[in-house]
Amino acid sequence: MDVTVLVLVVVFAVLLFIGVPISVSIGIASIVTALTVMPFETAVYTMTQKMVTGISSFSLLAVPLFVLSGNIMNNGGIAKRLVNFAKVIGGRIPGSLAHANIIGNMFFGSLSGSAVASAAAIGGTMEPLMREDGYDPAFSTAVNVASAPTGMLIPPSGVLILYSLVTGGVSISALFIAGYIPGFLMGLGSMIVAFIYAKKKKYPLTEKTTMSYKVKTFLEAVPSLLLIFIVIGGIVGGAFTATEGAAIAVVYPLILSAVYKSITLQDIKIIVLRTASTTGVILFLVAASSAMSWIMAYTGIPGAISNAILSVSDNPIVIMIIINITLLIVGTFMDLTPAVLIFTPIFFPIAMELGYHPVHFGIILVFNLCIGIMTPPVGSVLFVACGITKVSIEKVVKPLMPFFLVLIATLFLITFVPWFSLVLPTLFKLI
Incomplete structure (x- = not known):
């Protein structure tokens, strides 16, 4: 088993280091x-068989459907209506536009299920508004980066679907x-x-709005929120089922975008191709990770690590x-999807032995x-957000640190207080 661990880690690390795509490296x-441990044939x-069976799942069909849904919403004028509603919710408190960015990401992320799509759509809408109001571009970028991943937790979430598949049916x-x-x-x-940062920097408040404007903004956002x-x-x-729900999540925003007249047949062609x-990247990644999970289980690697x-x-x-x-360190070098596929089989048995609910x-x-x-160095949301605001990563890291520390504290709160995760399912x- 020691030899297989060494071979797996060394080959995988070397391939990543020389720039081979992660899915190919895994395979x-x-x-x-x-x-x-076995003959060549x-x-x-x-391994080929495990790759094919790894993506032969009806539940997995929900992932490309949610990707398609997110792409439709990203191009269908829905983000702008959600941002306007988020600005109303943010109100006239210090950092109101920053709060609008965060709330907008929570809304759009929960609809699209994609942190990258959320950072692009909401960040692209909020960036010129925040710059016009005198917000530091590095801070604006940090706000977008820190809040875009909320959509990976607030459903529907493709990553949670992958976790369910890897664990065998949670x-x-x-x-x-x-x-x-x-x-x-x-x-x-x-x-x-x-709030604390904006209070310290004395950023301007948003203009007062009338009740009729608030009602109008809410009504415009309702169809999307539905x-x-x-x-x-x-x-x-x-x-x-989740897969059937994903199909509805495609049809509904498509109809909504058509009603808004914000999408054309040419847009649909681009959206489908994208x-x-x-989807091809994700499914190949799932297939390769299925093969890796099997060979790790066959050689006893997860048990040894456990x-x-x-x-x-x-x-x-x-x-x-x-x-x-360990997962925090892994997350800095590996994107979310492959990390879930590779490390769930390793840490899941340990958590079960400790008495954690799946x-x-x-x-x-x-x-x-x-x-x-x-x-x-591999933060996909960070790169997207920085690309939108044209701010270097080095400048964003400093204002991002307070967000990072608060999120770490929140992580440990969720880890050791199961109530936050289990109260609603109960x-x-x-469950």
């Missing part, structure tokens, strides 16, 4: 590792409902930091701190990795 490392045939409905409070806490923590109630309500209520490209971690201490608090720190651990895992996608009798 090659898995095959090379298999060759250390058997290794190639088995309830998707329970995971979706469990993400609401942690996602809200992530947004609230960012708002607290934004998608949340339709999809999540239908899934939790048992009216349809979705196909993104025993090594459990031998450090018999204190569950210490062990969960080790797991959290739904609770799923929220902990995703929250951890959400922090990772906002940190260099209330809805999903």
Whole structure:
């Protein structure tokens, strides 16, 4: 087993270091590792078979559908209406535009299920407004970076669907409902930091608006917000599955965009091609990770790592701190999807042995990795947000640090207080 661990880690690390795409690196490392324990023909045939069966899942169909839904909303004029409503909610408090950015990301992220799409759509809308009001561009970027990942927790979330598949059937409905409070806490923590920073910098308040404008803005946002109630309500209520809900999440914003006259046939062609490209990357990644998960289980790697971690201490608090720190480090070097696919099989058995509920651990895992996608050197949300505002990563890191520290504190709160993750699924009798 020691040889297989060494082969897997070294081959994977070397391939990543020389710039090989992560999905290809995972696939090659898995095959090379298999060759250390079985003949060539058997290794190639088995790994190929595991890759095919890894994506042969009806539930997995929800992922490309949610990607398509997010792309439609990103191009269909929905983000602007949500931002206007978020500005009304932000009100006349210090950092009101920053709060609007955060609330907008929470809304749009929950609709699109994509942190990158949310950072692009909401950040692109808010950036000129915040710059015009005198906000430091580096701070504006940091606000967008810190709040965009909330959509990975607030359902519908493709990452939680992947976690359910990897763990062998943890309830998707329970995971979706469990993400609401942690996602809200992530947004609230960012708002607290934004409030303190804006108070210190004395940023201007937004102009007063009339009640009629607030009502008009709310009514304009209602059709978009209804998608949340339709999809999540239908899934939790048992009216349809997560995959069927994802199909509805495609049709509804498409109709909405047509009503708004904000999308054309040419736009649809571009959206479908972009979705196909993104889906191809995701599914190949899932396939390669399925092969890696199988060879790790075959050679006993997860069990060995589990025993090594459990031998450090018999204190569950210490062990969960080790797991959290490990995932935070992993998140800085690996994107969210491959990290979930690779590290769930390793840490999930440990969490179960410690007595953690599968739904609770799923929220902990995703929250951890959400922090990772906002940190260099591989923070996808960080790169997108910086590209929108044309601010260098070096300048964004300093104002981003307070957000990072608050999110770390929130992570440990969620880790050691299961109530935040389990109260809603229990209330809805999903667990």
